[in-house]
Amino acid sequence: MSVKRYSSMEYDNFEDLLFGHSKYPVKTGLDLEIGAGYTTAEVNYAPRPDAAENKAKLVNEYERITRDIMERMVQVGFPSVVLETEHVQQMTHNPEWGADIATAQKAIMEEYHDEYGIKCALRHTVGDVRGDRESIDLRGDAYSRILESFEQVASSGADMLSIESLGGKEVFDHSILRNDMRGVIFSVGILGALDVEYIWKDICSIAKKNKVVPAGDTACAQANTAMFVAGGLLDFKLSHSVASVVRAISASRSLAAYEAGAIGPGKDCGYENNIIKAITGYPISQEGKGSTCAHSDLMGNMAMQCCDLWSNESVEYRGDFGGTTVQCWGETLSYDCSMMNTALEAGVGKTLRDVLMVSDRYRDPQAFILSYDNAYRIGEIITAHPDDLYLRGKEAGIKACELIESGSEGFLALSKFEKATIKKAQNDLKSLDEDMESFICNCLDTYSSEVETFNASNYGL
Amino acid sequence: MSVKRYSSMEYDNFEDLLFGHSKYPVKTGLDLEIGAGYTTAEVNYAPRPDAAENKAKLVNEYERITRDIMERMVQVGFPSVVLETEHVQQMTHNPEWGADIATAQKAIMEEYHDEYGIKCALRHTVGDVRGDRESIDLRGDAYSRILESFEQVASSGADMLSIESLGGKEVFDHSILRNDMRGVIFSVGILGALDVEYIWKDICSIAKKNKVVPAGDTACAQANTAMFVAGGLLDFKLSHSVASVVRAISASRSLAAYEAGAIGPGKDCGYENNIIKAITGYPISQEGKGSTCAHSDLMGNMAMQCCDLWSNESVEYRGDFGGTTVQCWGETLSYDCSMMNTALEAGVGKTLRDVLMVSDRYRDPQAFILSYDNAYRIGEIITAHPDDLYLRGKEAGIKACELIESGSEGFLALSKFEKATIKKAQNDLKSLDEDMESFICNCLDTYSSEVETFNASNYGL
Amino acid sequence: MIDINPKNILIRYNILVESDMTPEEVAEQLFPTDPHIRRVAKSVFEGDEDEVVAGLQKTIDSGVDPLSLINNALMAGMEVVSTLYDYGLLYLPDVIISAQAMIEGIEYCKEQSKQVHESKGKIISYVVEGDIHDIGKTIVTVLLRANGYDVIDLGKDVPVEEVVAAAKREKPIMLSGTALMTTTMHAFKDVNSRLLASDINVPVVCGGGAVTQDFISDYDLGVYCEEAADVPKIADSILHGLNIRKLRDTFHKH
Amino acid sequence: MIDINPKNILIRYNILVESDMTPEEVAEQLFPTDPHIRRVAKSVFEGDEDEVVAGLQKTIDSGVDPLSLINNALMAGMEVVSTLYDYGLLYLPDVIISAQAMIEGIEYCKEQSKQVHESKGKIISYVVEGDIHDIGKTIVTVLLRANGYDVIDLGKDVPVEEVVAAAKREKPIMLSGTALMTTTMHAFKDVNSRLLASDINVPVVCGGGAVTQDFISDYDLGVYCEEAADVPKIADSILHGLNIRKLRDTFHKH
Numbered sequence A, B: 001m002s003v004k005r006y007s008s009m010e011y012d013n014f015e016d017l018l019f020g021h022s023k024y025p026v027k028t029g030l031d032l033e034i035g036a037g038y039t040t041a042e043v044n045y046a047p048r049p050d051a052a053e054n055k056a057k058l059v060n061e062y063e064r065i066t067r068d069i070m071e072r073m074v075q076v077g078f079p080s081v082v083l084e085t086e087h088v089q090q091m092t093h094n095p096e097w098g099a100d101i102a103t104a105q106k107a108i109m110e111e112y113h114d115e116y117g118i119k120c121a122l123r124h125t126v127g128d129v130r131g132d133r134e135s136i137d138l139r140g141d142a143y144s145r146i147l148e149s150f151e152q153v154a155s156s157g158a159d160m161l162s163i164e165s166l167g168g169k170e171v172f173d174h175s176i177l178r179n180d181m182r183g184v185i186f187s188v189g190i191l192g193a194l195d196v197e198y199i200w201k202d203i204c205s206i207a208k209k210n211k212v213v214p215a216g217d218t219a220c221a222q223a224n225t226a227m228f229v230a231g232g233l234l235d236f237k238l239s240h241s242v243a244s245v246v247r248a249i250s251a252s253r254s255l256a257a258y259e260a261g262a263i264g265p266g267k268d269c270g271y272e273n274n275i276i277k278a279i280t281g282y283p284i285s286q287e288g289k290g291s292t293c294a295h296s297d298l299m300g301n302m303a304m305q306c307c308d309l310w311s312n313e314s315v316e317y318r319g320d321f322g323g324t325t326v327q328c329w330g331e332t333l334s335y336d337c338s339m340m341n342t343a344l345e346a347g348v349g350k351t352l353r354d355v356l357m358v359s360d361r362y363r364d365p366q367a368f369i370l371s372y373d374n375a376y377r378i379g380e381i382i383t384a385h386p387d388d389l390y391l392r393g394k395e396a397g398i399k400a401c402e403l404i405e406s407g408s409e410g411f412l413a414l415s416k417f418e419k420a421t422i423k424k425a426q427n428d429l430k431s432l433d434e435d436m437e438s439f440i441c442n443c444l445d446t447y448s449s450e451v452e453t454f455n456a457s458n459y460g461l
Numbered sequence C, D: 001m002i003d004i005n006p007k008n009i010l011i012r013y014n015i016l017v018e019s020d021m022t023p024e025e026v027a028e029q030l031f032p033t034d035p036h037i038r039r040v041a042k043s044v045f046e047g048d049e050d051e052v053v054a055g056l057q058k059t060i061d062s063g064v065d066p067l068s069l070i071n072n073a074l075m076a077g078m079e080v081v082s083t084l085y086d087y088g089l090l091y092l093p094d095v096i097i098s099a100q101a102m103i104e105g106i107e108y109c110k111e112q113s114k115q116v117h118e119s120k121g122k123i124i125s126y127v128v129e130g131d132i133h134d135i136g137k138t139i140v141t142v143l144l145r146a147n148g149y150d151v152i153d154l155g156k157d158v159p160v161e162e163v164v165a166a167a168k169r170e171k172p173i174m175l176s177g178t179a180l181m182t183t184t185m186h187a188f189k190d191v192n193s194r195l196l197a198s199d200i201n202v203p204v205v206c207g208g209g210a211v212t213q214d215f216i217s218d219y220d221l222g223v224y225c226e227e228a229a230d231v232p233k234i235a236d237s238i239l240h241g242l243n244i245r246k247l248r249d250t251f252h253k254h
């Protein structure tokens, strides 16, 4: 493999992890610098279902969304804002739609920047349209269309490029519903990482050519699927501990984007970004209590602990009593950022960080392992196995189990069920093959026959 | 006048004002204690427009709302919650509708309390339906209907009683659109206070009889009208400084409820509650960055500085990606409370309070005068004139002007326009009559002729 | 108590964009040049009713047709006010005080003339049934009158049938309904269908805290309006021939 | 680093309400009593396919009609699984593993019999056009099969015409469509109107992250479903004669 894998931590100490601060801030857009000592809201939105009927209607919808957000920001006095446009599939399928929308949004942002000096930037997240009804074809025509879409938005005003890549999803879905830890390691740790690496090499060269930022990926299709199926405290669908193990492994997958050249800020829904930041020193986006419009989670405050951008994940554009939904949520997010920024200015940033972290630390096993100290420890394990995707995934998973077990000797209460599943997961992980070769070989056997849509050539295997 | 007016501050020092703590906590509902060392979310909601067609449909709507909120609270692990039902007019007009809804809501809350031990309470805010097309009749038939509504909800499960009283609104609307400070003092400081006192004597005896909590009022129809018409930083409709002066005066009006026997928590939308808490020591509800669904304001963080309940003001009940709107906003509010409660447990409550306060302190003149130190100072002026509604309103207004002027010598930037208006307001206030008698007499002359719907007998004048 | 210089955490954009010129300085450049007319326009701007009437009297005495002064002097002065309001140089109370002076002036001109003055058009203004909050309607009404419209103000808490009856009787170019309370929104639906049933196809402009564009746009005649200051502009657009669809395109915010 | 005892700031309600009994203990009380049948039911519960077939073989050898074992032994075991899942004592992977064992068992019984087994009813399951996220559909399909339904699984990203064609051909008692992406919701509308045009009045149960009840309820055939575990209950209710309106009343959450 040609990429250089991380073999050490960019942060020397977990105490240095803090919102609004990253070791390698990212300059982008109109005077914005991410992770350079302040946090910024990243506002997300979904067009109304019938707005995607044709290009003109969709461009108009995004223009309204953009103007609404910019207007509210200056009305309340916020110094900076990021907009994230997650492509609806029509936009990626027709790359010129994405381009026209990026152009239109950027024009409005420039107008506000000229008039008010507000710092801002535009992220475009291209849709991963590489699957269809019959099969998944990760490296064929649909992939070329994705690259074409990146090319077009990058040259039309998007400042940051992202994607939520699907690689490994077919085997993951199969495995997670069967408590199959081997399949989880294979799908997330190997297949996912290989796919991420493959596409991010291409995205990074497009970004370089267009002088924009290759921002980062997320294990949304895997770790968030497990987290959402696991649900709230009283949902009994998936073990929350197993979902935590998936999260730890997913950090190894998302890391591959940075090893291929991405420089942050990673995508909002990558809860594993806490680990990524500790390893890479790049800024991250996160979502939590300001994204209840899109989903419920068990670490609404903690997600702020070391965020650089603070996001609402997604809200359907619509009118509410307090304005349009993007205005309402954009304002709420920005007040959260204002709180963090004030704490930084007043020299009490770390106190606030700890309050945010500890308010969720014992809410759920996943929150526990993502607390910045534990996130750092998982990062250490990952960087300790730089040349072996298999080992770093497996060891990250085992580390998560160990952290949860040791936590349960303190304030982290575990139900009997959770205790049993974490024990079982740990045993399953420990009993896996010794080396990558034999592991991959065995997995190819199993999943080629068990999972209809799995095709090894999608991963160059 | 028979009520005992406040002549001193219950808090000795503004440094003691802090969220989650009040001098006289309120025990209510199912094991809840408000202001006793922790904060609690107060979730607000509006039924969908067509749910109010008939009683059965409306009861059903509130049942769904109640169950949704309770379910989300236990799913995420929050220890307590308050629900506020603001009556739609049908509920107050037909007191048995309100009663049936209170019964239905309370039954669900008891179910959750029995199963999970979650602490909770129900506030009902009866609609002030004392006006109609032709005239305002504050003490006639409609008033009896309001009292009947209070009686019925108090005996059917509501734990706390509130109202957003309209007294003084007719003269206020007229005056605020004409920059007429005399009319503002007369409408808010005299008429409003007289009306509040009148109705709260009755509400308090109903509460006493039914062993529920007479919670408090708000100057929503006056101070919030001025604040919302004044709008954001770039709205040029009303002077933000004048809106601040109205706010200061409104504290004298809202205080009258406590002088008549209310014991808190005051209504969420009473931004003057910061002053009220400093004077009375009673707990308060507040709304800010968690109520952008309902309105935008310029002190989204500061509103938390000494809140005991934390509210979203109101959201239309509807589905969103992350659940129903009451679940989304209820979760966001509860995470905010969790952050505050964690800070209290960790012994850094005052640091967080200061961060929240200072993040908005210089955003707007109104935020500046409501910063807890300045709020305390306005309270001091009000209690310095215990026997004179006129003087305490006027002096509160003048104090607000002085605070803003002195603030503008520091970090509080004022536009030239704001500087001029605050100077003018101050002069206008200072040149008003010396004593209450002549002031009232002159005002009765003026506004009886200028304001069609003004009728002195509504206020016993 | 923590205190910090807020420059890095918030920006007072209002101060950033504040004009260097005072409203008076800008207005001076906009008043009509004829000295008589200018005096009237200026006193409308200043909201000085006595001065308005005195100025009108003087101009009429000099031989000018009283009715022509409504457009040329009074409305001209009010237009300066509206322009400065749109620029954020004047505030609502300024507009209201000027409008009152202008209305006095119009009354005076009418008294001095035997001919009938034609307004720009009739508009019905009301607060929906079940809602007694009328400050929004007050603002809209003043702004419309200040722009030369003849406003039939039906008041607050107006029953649907009365709105429809007034529309039949007065044949307005549009209706303006406001609502602050969410539970009153249903009244818009009824007004819409009853007007359609009577073949009255005039735009019903709706605004207020409880009103959302999505809701209003569900009704054939509904035109959502977020800003009171837009209402006169919508009326002007109707006079320029815009239909409901075009009004929505032009004035819908979201 | 700040650390505190969290007892005053959050409550782990899951631990508070956790049952004292293990799933195995509860299950023991629910299995059928006949020893042969019990063995089969228990091995379904344990998800042990080999044991299921061995148990069935033994029971059939003892002279029991193979097809009767589908309901009496396999479904009985699965019912225990479903009950414990509803109680929160079992988790999705348990259900999926058991369902797989049960399906193997059904195949075996069918092979051993000459008669035709009647399922409780046919149901069409699909992911809407434009969406390739199918984990939700997988869960729903397994749960339905585990409850004795014959599921026609059309897969993901299914064109509207194909859904409608399948509905015409298979005459299902209901359709189950899932969507994770908001921009695909329009497909529900098309399915609804094309089914109505073909006079097919079966409920279309819709769920998934991108679906809201308000949206689904706009369509005549739409029944919103928030919880995958509710889908078999909706199917049972259809067999009990509930129409779409009643299904909505019963299963709508908001």
Ligand SMILES: [Zn+2]
Residues within 6 Å of the ligand: A164, A218, A220, A224, A269
């Ligand atoms: Zn995502």
Ligand SMILES: [Zn+2]
Residues within 6 Å of the ligand: B164, B218, B220, B224, B269
């Ligand atoms: Zn209010």
Ligand SMILES: [Zn+2]
Residues within 6 Å of the ligand: B044, B086, B268, B269, B313, B314
């Ligand atoms: Zn309220």
